Amino acid sequence: MESQFTSPFWHYYIVAIVVGSIIWIVWLLLSQNVVKVKKGEDVKTMGHSWDGIEEYNNPLPRWWFYMFIMTILFGIGYLVFYPGLGDFKGIGFNGKTWSSVSQYQDEMKKAEAETGALYAKYSGMSVTEAAQNVEAMTMGKNLFDTYCIQCHGSDAQGSRGFPNLTDTDWLYGGTPEHIQETITKGRLGVMAAWGPVLGEERVRDAAHFVMSLSGREHNEERAIRGKEIFAANCAVCHGADGSGNQGMAPNLTDDVWLWNGSEKGIIETITGGRHNQMPAWEGFLTKEKIHLLTAYVWGKSHPEGKALPTDTKNAVRGVAPAEEQAAKAEPVAEPAPVAASPAEAVSASPAVEAAVSEPAVEDKAPVAADKASVVNENGVVKFYFATAKSDVAPEADKVAAEIVKAAKAGKKLVISGFTDSTGNAESNAKLSKKRAEAVQAFLKKQGVKAESMELRKPENSTGGKGDNAEGRRVEVKIEG
Structure with missing residues (x-):
């Protein structure tokens, strides 16, 4: 028998308590049913008197006694047919045992059989094609409103600790494959706490350098000191230029903040670290539903229906990789002279x-x-x-x-x-x-x-x- 416990001890522990409780209740009931009043005899009292009020020593009413017996028999019958005795799942009905989990699974299979054809209509489309289909996006929004808005908001723009899904800033990549992997497998993001290592003053210096990367007001002297701290401790994950690495560490140059971009917020992040998790929807949602959710999220961040350079590489200070290369290659034209009128x-x-x-x-x-x-x-x-x-x-x-x-x-x-x-x-x-x-x-x-x-x-x-x-x-x- 497959056990739901970490040790067989708990199975026997529960069985002993349940069986012992039934035996004790039966004994208690029978022990209180020993008083018998013969026909024609006066009922005796218990020998106590409270201001002239005495208690008769009557036996249990028959209807109450038999109702109690029926309740005990019902409980025993329930434990025979349904789970309740540790790992014993009951004999069930028609050779099939019952559990709340199996009932839920049966209901889900029935619902999926009824709606499967509707979702299958779009499973043959690519993510980019589905993102341009009005009906597919409507269904994707309904799924998003059911499973995702609790964290990412009804407008998909996120909130503190939960990323915006409508911009071009991606923690784990913005391609259809990356988005689908994120939804399917979930994500676990961890940043180490540097407060104990750096100390309060050096954390503040590092924070001001991080603020300088995105153009925020900062203290120049602290930023200069923080640059060395960043290079020694932070660049391995966030990159030498602070643009981050998708799948490892966020971009610090684009002024997009998951937690808080203020001095206080950045210091808090560096000092205590961060731990964030997105649950895996695999096994809970069907592949067809995940496909539509992927199309909806991709479509929200790609309104023109085209892949973007930032899907695979972070922008540095808001400049996408392709734009950055073009800017480097493009010569600066000399201004034409204008004569005075x-x-x-x-x-x-x-x-x-x-x-x-x-x-x-x-x-x-x-x-x-x-x-x-x-x-x-x-x-x-x-x-x-x-x-x-x-x-x-x-x-x-x-x-x-x-x-x-x-x-x-x-x-x-x-x-x-x-x-x-x-x-x-x-x-x-x-x-x-x-x-x-x-x-x-x-x-x-x-x-x-x-x-x-x-x-x-x-x-x-x-x-x-x-x-x-x-x-x-x-x-x-x-x-x-």
């Missing part, structure tokens, strides 16, 4: 003419991918910054000489900061403002008066995406 030439004062008559200093070199630099394009000076930094490039005084002369001659300088379209919008806006203020402070050092400068938000502040330098620039234009 006759009207401008006539209206210019002698002082301004003297200020702008000298040829503009233009930096034709391509902008470094992640380094502070300054270029002058047709009178518009563009200050580029390194990722998560607000330090003006050392050569800025030479390149900005033209606009400094114009400001001293009475012209107004308009300073506008730009952001990229990825990551946390609020953090990006704060960093953009900080960079614009850094340029303003630089121009003050060059002798430009405060009243000659204006911080102005551009009509379209989004200048680039991810690691694109255009999203890390501040422009200064001459106005008036």
Whole structure:
């Protein structure tokens, strides 16, 4: 007999308790049925009196006695036909034993037989084909609403500790095969606790370096120290550039956070580690249902129905692998010269003419991918910054000489900061403002008066995406 216990002892332990309880109840019943009152005799009392109230020593009522006997017989009969005596499953009916599990399995088989044909209609489709089929996606949403929204939310955008399934950030890969494997087999994610190893101060340093990777406000000195800590302890899983490894460690550069991206949240993660688990749906859901769920999840994150580079490799600072390679290969075009209009030439004062008559200093070199630099394009000076930094490039005084002369001659300088379209919008806006203020402070050092400068938000502040330098620039234009 197959046992459901870790030791045969528990089988005999339960049998002994059940059988012993039945024997004790039978004895108790019979022991209380010894009093007999002969016909015509007076019923005796128990010999006690409470304020004149006495208790008669009557026998048990016959109806109650026989009902108790029937209850005992019913219990014995139940234990013969149904499980209840340890591992003994009962003799059952028609040669088949009963259990709640077998009843559930029978009901599930019956339901699957009725709905199997409906799901089989889509099992022959590929995941990408099913994701474009309206009926298949409707059924997939119904399955998702039944089994998945408790963790991932009704909009599939997740919550703290549960990933967003609608973006392009994947912990274990975003291909149909990877998604199906995740649903079928489940996932177990573990990050070690580094608090006892690093100590409080070094954990904080590492946290500030992690914040710098995604462009969040951070302490520069701590980030510099944290970079060494990261390289020694964290890079083996998260990669030297922090972009992570699918199936091993998440991307730390895209400002997408499973737990919390604040300083407090990152410190908490590094200090105590994390342990997260997604259950395996294999054995609970049929292959056809898992197929439809896979199509639904893939379709939510691939609205155009095409595979993405981030399905197999993480984006670095929001730039997908294919875009990154294209950016490296694409040359930076030199700006075409624009001649001043006759009207401008006539209206210019002698002082301004003297200020702008000298040829503009233009930096034709391509902008470094992640380094502070300054270029002058047709009178518009563009200050580029390194990722998560607000330090003006050392050569800025030479390149900005033209606009400094114009400001001293009475012209107004308009300073506008730009952001990229990825990551946390609020953090990006704060960093953009900080960079614009850094340029303003630089121009003050060059002798430009405060009243000659204006911080102005551009009509379209989004200048680039991810690691694109255009999203890390501040422009200064001459106005008036």
